[in-house]
Amino acid sequence: MLEELLYAAAALAILVGTVFSMIGMIGLLRLPDVYARLHAAGKVSTFGVVLLTVAAILAVPYAWSRGLLLIALLLLAGPVVAHAIASAAWRTGVPMKGVCRDDLAAHRLVTDEQHSARAVR
Amino acid sequence: MLAYLRLVLICLVLFLALTENAEPANIVLGLLIGVLVALVVRPAPDLLSIRRLPLVLFNLARYTLWLAVDIIRNGIRVARIVLDPKLPIRPGILAIQSEMKSELGIALNAHAITVTPGEQVVEIGEDGVLYTHCLDVVASAESAEAAQRTRRRLMEGIFR
Known part of the structure; x- marks a missing residue:
């Protein structure tokens, strides 16, 4: 009985994880x-994988401690990776499309001036 | 010294839980690894105290639960945006003031924002201003302040 329940929960986790990843990939193509x-790529590589790991823990309960550690590390590392790529894109001057509001623009102008001042010197 | 011992102990417990093997040889190996980690990491003396550990763990669980609810709510919102044929995004960068003062607090605050679907910290300015790229900057600007207050309340239970 318990085993069947765990399997059902694992199937649900796989389903949700897969649908989540699919929507994320559609977003990756459309945005x-x-x-x-x-946004799309970063969240899929975090939560898509986390949900599949949850499913693995529920279906095969031999190495749950390792699975939980893996989930914790994924949840910590995923946002860091996304932030690193976004920060690198901004620092190398990749433009945004269709911006509604940009609180960083003033900041960018200041740093640009500093850069050119440094180049003149 | 106490901080080192504490870190060694935590590493030992984690190692034993991961290897699922409590033979004396394995315990010695875990101790050696713990000492090695403690020597490399150099733990901060007052980051974690055993006496407050139950409270911290409880607050950490509460924080994680709130984060999970927030992630699901925002995930559905973003999924609806992505699947909409018109793709109604209003992208932009929002300056959010970090509620925490310490380096670790700012980092955790940025992590909490970035882990939420539809919001992602691009750059961290002086005084812990988090420049956040949002898929829907208008909606995010409305909800940011309340979310930051809740994050602060929950995180203060972990740190202090």
Whole structure:
């Protein structure tokens, strides 16, 4: 009985994880620029994988401690990777498309001036 | 010294839980690995105290639960945006003031924002201003303040 319940929960986790990953990949294809696409790619590589790991823990309960550690590390590392790529894109000057509001633009102007001042010197 | 011992102990417990093997040889190996990790990491003396550990663990669980609810709610919102034929995104970068003061606090705050679907920290300015790229910057600007307050309340239970 318990085993069947665990299997059902695992199937549900696989289903949700797969649908989540699929929507994420559709987003990756449809969204306009690097920053928006990183939302899709970053979240899929975190939660898609986490949900599949949850399914593995529920279905095969031999190495659950290792699985939980893996989930914790994935949840910590995923956002860091997405932030690193977004930060690198911004620092190398990749433009945004269709911006509604940009609180960083003023910041960018200042650092650009500093850069050119440094180049003149 | 106490901080080192504590870290060694935590590493030993983690190692034993992961290897699922409590033979004396394995315990010695776990101790050696713990000492090695402690020597490399150099733990901060007052980051974690055993006496507050149950409370911290409880607050950590509460924080994780709130984060999970937030992730699911925002995930559905973003999925609806992505699947909409018109693709109604309003992208932009929002400056959010970090509620925490310490380096670790700012980092955790940025992590909490980035882990939420539809929001992602691009750059961290002076005084812990988190420049966040949002898929729907108008909606995020409305909800950011309340979310930051809740994050602060939950995180203070972990740190202090």
